[in-house]
Amino acid sequence: MNDYLTNLVTRICDRSDQLNNAPTIGWQALREAEQLANHAYIPILYQYIQTETDKEKRRAAGYIIIQLSRNTNDPEVIRFMLDRLRIEQDADMITAIQQDMERGLPIPGYMNLEPLLNNTLSLNNNVRRSALLALRGSHNPQVEDWALDLLKRTVNEYDIYYIIFLLHKVATRKSLPALKRLLEHPRQDVKGLAFATIADIEKEKEAMFYARCLLRGQLKFEAMEAIYKYADESAIQAVIARITELLSKRRSSPRLSLETFKNGFTDLMLGMEFLFRFRTAKSEVKKTFSWITEKRADYLLPEEREWIQRNLVNG
DSSP states (O other): OOHHHHHHHHHHTOOOOOGGGOOOHHHHHHHHHTTOOOTTHHHHHHHHHHHOOOHHHHHHHHHHHHHHHHHHTOTHHHHHHHHHHHHOOOHHHHHHHHHHHHHSSOBOTTSOOHHHHHHTTOSSHHHHHHHHHHGGGBOOHHHHHHHHHHHHHOOOHHHHHHHHHHHHHHOOGGGHHHHHHGGGOSOHHHHHHHHHHHHHHHGGGGHHHHHHHHHHTSSHHHHHHHHHHHOOGGGHHHHHHHHHHHTTSOOSOSSOOTTTOBTTBOHHHHHHHHHHTTTTTOHHHHHHHHHHHHHSGGGSOHHHHHHHIIIIIOO
């Protein structure tokens, strides 16, 4: 292998700390690898990975080659990595390859997914779940069928979440019956992801369902998000009711938390964004915004006050 790549692999494997709490040599080398776009390095790395006996060095070379694949738009690297999954025996290496594939180019539909599909059945948790994540990069219809079959046979609640996360990317209407059954699952994150997947499949067709869920207090954030994305003015009353409920008392957290803040918005902000579309046409929307600004300004989280300032005061 040429001197530059040998040096880069060595630096990626370097776990020593630098002075003054600066980033490690390995961290800096990984960032460097992410910028590489020299296609001539790819065949050199193929040979290196096939012959190198040191696991950590193979791991580093695999990371580099996936970055090159992405930066040069060469999907054939994916075929090489799929073949490596058949050869590697170490669970950590298999997991690493699959994690790299998750971050790489989409998997072309003509490539054989058997190594990834087989690894979703592994007894090793990390191998199994990283395979499911890597499959999110495929548009092959086989993946949806495989995931639905796994769902029928899986009782591990963590695996179920990963399967739904895969379906969130690849599901069609074929998956709706299974997803609707999961709305009764005991785990909140499974229910929420199943709901979001249904909404992204059905879109505006189920706008009234999203509004009913919001009024019934079921999966309230997910319902508000679905309304924000797909509903029309028929959901206005449900959103106003939810906003009134949210601002009926002070919320305990002074700042946004993971539970209240997703994708840059609280559910209150999503509701206000939705209502904002109808602010000039619907008197009840105008009244709601007036109530928020005049009666409930002190109940807003800082980010929500910024939204009010940006959209209602300065807008």
